[in-house]
Amino acid sequence: MSNWIKGLVVVSALSFSIPSSGGNADGGLLKKAMQIFGPLPQVMVSEKNPVTPEKVELGRILFYETRISVDRTVSCSKCHPIGLYAADGLRKAIGNHCKINPRNSPTLFNAAGQISAHWIGNRTDVEDQARQSVIGPPSFGMPSYEAVERRLREIKGYRDLFKKAFPEADDPVKVDNFAKAVGAFERTLVTPSPFDAFLTGRKEALNEEEKRGLKTFIEVGCDMCHSGASVGGQMYQKFGLMEPYWKYTRSEEIDEGRYTVTKKEMDKYVFKVPMLRNVAKTSPYFHDGSVDTLEDAERIMAKIQLGKDLTKSQLEDIASFLKSLTGRIPEDALRIPLLPSME
Amino acid sequence: MSNWIKGLVVVSALSFSIPSSGGNADGGLLKKAMQIFGPLPQVMVSEKNPVTPEKVELGRILFYETRISVDRTVSCSKCHPIGLYAADGLRKAIGNHCKINPRNSPTLFNAAGQISAHWIGNRTDVEDQARQSVIGPPSFGMPSYEAVERRLREIKGYRDLFKKAFPEADDPVKVDNFAKAVGAFERTLVTPSPFDAFLTGRKEALNEEEKRGLKTFIEVGCDMCHSGASVGGQMYQKFGLMEPYWKYTRSEEIDEGRYTVTKKEMDKYVFKVPMLRNVAKTSPYFHDGSVDTLEDAERIMAKIQLGKDLTKSQLEDIASFLKSLTGRIPEDALRIPLLPSME
Numbered sequence: 001m002s003n004w005i006k007g008l009v010v011v012s013a014l015s016f017s018i019p020s021s022g023g024n025a026d027g028g029l030l031k032k033a034m035q036i037f038g039p040l041p042q043v044m045v046s047e048k049n050p051v052t053p054e055k056v057e058l059g060r061i062l063f064y065e066t067r068i069s070v071d072r073t074v075s076c077s078k079c080h081p082i083g084l085y086a087a088d089g090l091r092k093a094i095g096n097h098c099k100i101n102p103r104n105s106p107t108l109f110n111a112a113g114q115i116s117a118h119w120i121g122n123r124t125d126v127e128d129q130a131r132q133s134v135i136g137p138p139s140f141g142m143p144s145y146e147a148v149e150r151r152l153r154e155i156k157g158y159r160d161l162f163k164k165a166f167p168e169a170d171d172p173v174k175v176d177n178f179a180k181a182v183g184a185f186e187r188t189l190v191t192p193s194p195f196d197a198f199l200t201g202r203k204e205a206l207n208e209e210e211k212r213g214l215k216t217f218i219e220v221g222c223d224m225c226h227s228g229a230s231v232g233g234q235m236y237q238k239f240g241l242m243e244p245y246w247k248y249t250r251s252e253e254i255d256e257g258r259y260t261v262t263k264k265e266m267d268k269y270v271f272k273v274p275m276l277r278n279v280a281k282t283s284p285y286f287h288d289g290s291v292d293t294l295e296d297a298e299r300i301m302a303k304i305q306l307g308k309d310l311t312k313s314q315l316e317d318i319a320s321f322l323k324s325l326t327g328r329i330p331e332d333a334l335r336i337p338l339l340p341s342m343e
Numbered sequence: 344m345s346n347w348i349k350g351l352v353v354v355s356a357l358s359f360s361i362p363s364s365g366g367n368a369d370g371g372l373l374k375k376a377m378q379i380f381g382p383l384p385q386v387m388v389s390e391k392n393p394v395t396p397e398k399v400e401l402g403r404i405l406f407y408e409t410r411i412s413v414d415r416t417v418s419c420s421k422c423h424p425i426g427l428y429a430a431d432g433l434r435k436a437i438g439n440h441c442k443i444n445p446r447n448s449p450t451l452f453n454a455a456g457q458i459s460a461h462w463i464g465n466r467t468d469v470e471d472q473a474r475q476s477v478i479g480p481p482s483f484g485m486p487s488y489e490a491v492e493r494r495l496r497e498i499k500g501y502r503d504l505f506k507k508a509f510p511e512a513d514d515p516v517k518v519d520n521f522a523k524a525v526g527a528f529e530r531t532l533v534t535p536s537p538f539d540a541f542l543t544g545r546k547e548a549l550n551e552e553e554k555r556g557l558k559t560f561i562e563v564g565c566d567m568c569h570s571g572a573s574v575g576g577q578m579y580q581k582f583g584l585m586e587p588y589w590k591y592t593r594s595e596e597i598d599e600g601r602y603t604v605t606k607k608e609m610d611k612y613v614f615k616v617p618m619l620r621n622v623a624k625t626s627p628y629f630h631d632g633s634v635d636t637l638e639d640a641e642r643i644m645a646k647i648q649l650g651k652d653l654t655k656s657q658l659e660d661i662a663s664f665l666k667s668l669t670g671r672i673p674e675d676a677l678r679i680p681l682l683p684s685m686e
Contacts, residue, residue: 064426073437083407083682094416098441281684292685334679338672339426341624343637 026203029215036218038229039196040277040327044112044187049127051184058165059185061337062178068134068151070141071096076130076182079105079139082333085281086189091289096141103255104289109327110277112187114233119287120258121236121272127183131175145175152178157340191278191327195231198324206324213321216314221306230275231325238270239287242307245269248300249290257287280323294319369546372558379561381572382539383620383670387455387530392470394527397508402528404504404680405521411477411494413484414439419473419525422448422482425676428624429532434632439484446598447632452670453620455530457576462630463601464579464615470526474518488518495521500683534621534670538574541667549667556664559657564649573618574668581613582630585650588612591643592633600630623666637662 043051063076079093079101080086086108088094093101103119108126117123123132134140134148142148152158152173162172165181195214197205206214217223226232236258239245246254258267271287284290285297295315302308310318386394406419422436422444423429429451431437436444446462451469454460460472477483477491485491495501495516505515508524538557540548549557560566569575579601582588589597601610614630627633628640638658645651653661 061426064424066424066427067432071437072433073431081407081409083404083679084409085681088416089410090415094414283685329681336426336677336679338428341428342626342635343623 026211029211029218030198030201030203032218033214034199036223036227037195037199037231039199040110040113040190040192040229042190044110044190046112046125046127046183046187048125049180049183049187051187052165054165055181055184056188056332057337058161059181059183060332060335061161061339062182063185064337064339067155068140068142068148068178069096070143074140076108076133080108082329085109085278085329087282089283091284093139095136095139099138099141101138103287104284106274107278107282108186109189109191109329110230110275111189111233112183113228113230114272114275115235116272119271119274120261122261125183126186127179130182130186131179134175134178148175148178149173155340155342161340188330189333191329193277193327194324195321196327206321209317209320210324211321213317213319213324216310216317217321220302220308220310220314220318222301222318225273225305226276230277232273232275232277235273236267236270237273237305238268240269240304243304245286245300245304248304249286249288251286251288251290253288255287276322277325278327280319280326294322298322369554372554372561373541373544373546375561376557377542379566379570380538380542380574382542383453383456383533383535383572385533387453387533389455389468389470389526389530391468392523392526392530394530395508398524398527399531399675400680401504401508402524402526403675403678404682405525406528407680407682410498411483411485411491411521412439413486417483419451419476423451425672428452428621428672430625432626434627436482438479438482442481442484444481446630447627449617450621450625451529452532452534452672453573453618454532454576455526456571456573457615457618458578459615462614462617463604465604468526469529470522473525473529474522477518477521491518491521492516498683498685504683531673532676534672536620536670537667538664539670549664552660552663553667554664556660556662556667559660560664563645563651563653563657563661565644565661568616568648569619573620575616575618575620578616579610579613580616580648581611583612583647586647588629588643588647591647592629592631594629594631594633596631598630619665620668621670623662623669637665641665 045051049055066072066075066078069075074096079088079095081088088105090105092103093105095101106119111117112126115121117126117129123129134142135145140148142151158173162169162177162181166172166177169177194205194210225235225237228234239257245251256268258270259265261267279285280294283294284292285294291297291300298315298318299310302310388394409415409418409421412418417439422431422438424431431448433448435446436448438444449462455469458464460466460469466472466475477485478488483491485494501516505512505520509515509520512520537548537553568578568580571577582600588594599611601613602608604610622628623637626637627635628637634640634643641658641661642653645653
């Protein structure tokens with residue numbers, strides 16, 4: 001076990017206690033929560049890819065564009081349908097020609113706020129994820145970036161839309177700009193929830209059960225990994241610190257996680273800690289979608305990450321807190337754009 | 344050749360001439376067009392399935408519901424994505440487990456105004472189409488209606504939504520009600536266009552080229568089959584009255600059309616005449632999507648249905664008229680609904 005993972009386990013054993021009820025207690029809980037989490041920003045900004053209305057508009061259109069995949073059936077929306085909270089409800093995502101992807105589709109909501117994209121961190125950011133998807137063999141499956149650009153150019157209406165979004169480019173219809181536009185759209189997919197209202201000082205924004213759940217979440221030690229505004233997505237961690245995960249998830253295959261990227265022994269079974277924003281809406285759970293319900297997921301996590309057996313009421317309280325992370329989807333993301341036609 | 348088909352050919356040979364320009368000519372064209380076509384209604388009503396806001400709302404949600412298909416990837420929206428004008432841009436629709444459907448996905452816009460659904464008329468109406476889709480082996484692929492109902496009941500949120508839409512039913516979560524709700528939603532998918540403005544007397548709603556195209560469309564005889572408010576969808580007709588269609592479309596397979604339903608010799612190669620509403624937005628064309636461009640489709644139709652070789656300028660004018668049939672999608676259909684979650 002690497003030192004930093006050991007360190008986390010030690011901190012877990014020392015986890016503090018929060019007074020259990022009353023106005024002052026709420027104040028203590030709020031203060032603690034403010035330190036650990038933090039409300040979502042309005043837009044997940046990026047220096048490398050400034051968010052402009054024109055880029056977002058183009059990205060929102062491209063998000064639904066199936067005609068640039070090898071079999072003309074895959075768009076970003078296939079694995080991240082907005083109406084299902086930008087996840088697809090499947091154990092593992094299904095791409096072109098019904099190819100099964102190696103892992104579960106995570107939601108795109110708030111995803112731009114993470115340290116990287118994908119479960120094993122092999123995409124640096126949402127732009128990189130969009131760019132690599134188009135040539136990903138199990139996703140869009142195109143043979144090259146040039147082939148994608150040819151498809152984009154065949155759809156006449158894109159010329160003007162790319163020009164508007166990238167006015168300084170001589171030849172704007174490029175995969176890099178596809179990635180920037182889709183990335184800019186994704187950077188607006190921020191879903192503020194009752195928990196954000198709580199974090200900005202409105203103690204009544206969470207009910208008693210939700211607050212109890214938040215308190216339990218912190219006391220048990222879930223927050224050591226699931227922290228930051230996205231309640232996760234800020235670090236990598238071994239899945240199954242105490243015991244092999246597959247004994248509990250009953251996973252059909254053993255996934256070596258980040259090891260497949262780095263080939264370092266310390267990265268075996270290490271995954272990016274998933275965000276918990278909207279988690280109640282995005283079953284099934286874990287990198288392989290092997291677990292269907294929120295309470296089962298909580299129970300397994302407490303057991304194999306923290307060595308703890310949670311009680312039924314602890315599981316229920318934490319589930320209530322997690323449901324308070326279900327957010328409001330931005331109006332613009334709920335509008336279907338019309339795609340440019342071929343002629 | 345059956346008598347009614349022969350009759351149509353005779354009428355075609357007699358087709359009238361319309362004066363070619365000037366205000367009075369427009370009046371003549373308008374009058375003629377009013378007799379042949381007719382503006383779209385606001386909603387495609389049905390006595391069997393009255394359209395209520397609650398049914399439409401439920402239908403709009405169910406339209407995106409993938410979890411009731413055998414592999415949890417197929418929804419109505421898969422083959423009829425709203426952003427691509429409720430068609431999918433593929434030659435033939437692709438359903439569960441990547442099964443290829445026998446024919447091209449027609450647009451759902453204005454589809455409820457036709458004599459039947461599907462290319463070969465083997466679905467009586469949009470409700471019947473929705474109902475049969477869920478057990479259609481190449482579409483949703485479920486083994487039985489009961490299996491679909493079990494899936495619907497697993498998604499807790501549907502209970503209340505079905506109850507609201509069908510308040511008099513004791514047990515509303517039924518495939519019949521799924522079909523009625525989806526049908527009611529589809530009955531609102533009406534797309535008024537500049538042509539409708541013209542048909543209500545606003546002569547300036549079409550420009551000169553579009554009017555020339557409309558005039559040519561009628562003079563050539565296209566309107567004998569493509570008539571009514573949907574500019575088609577009102578009768579069956581043999582595809583290839585003059586010559587076998589596959590000689591021109593270069594179709595990979597020979598589809599016997601309505602013969603496969605009725606087993607009557609007179610129905611060989613007979614298909615429902617497709618609507619031309621939004622045709623410029625819904626390539627590729629014909630029952631097998633074998634032809635990519637509008638002008639190629641026009642050229643082939645004139646040749647093999649009417650025995651006529653159209654000039655380049657006739658083809659361009661008709662294309663202009665057909666583009667005036669591209670309509671405005673109702674605002675409500677451009678909103679993505681949030682799907683109820685499993686818990």
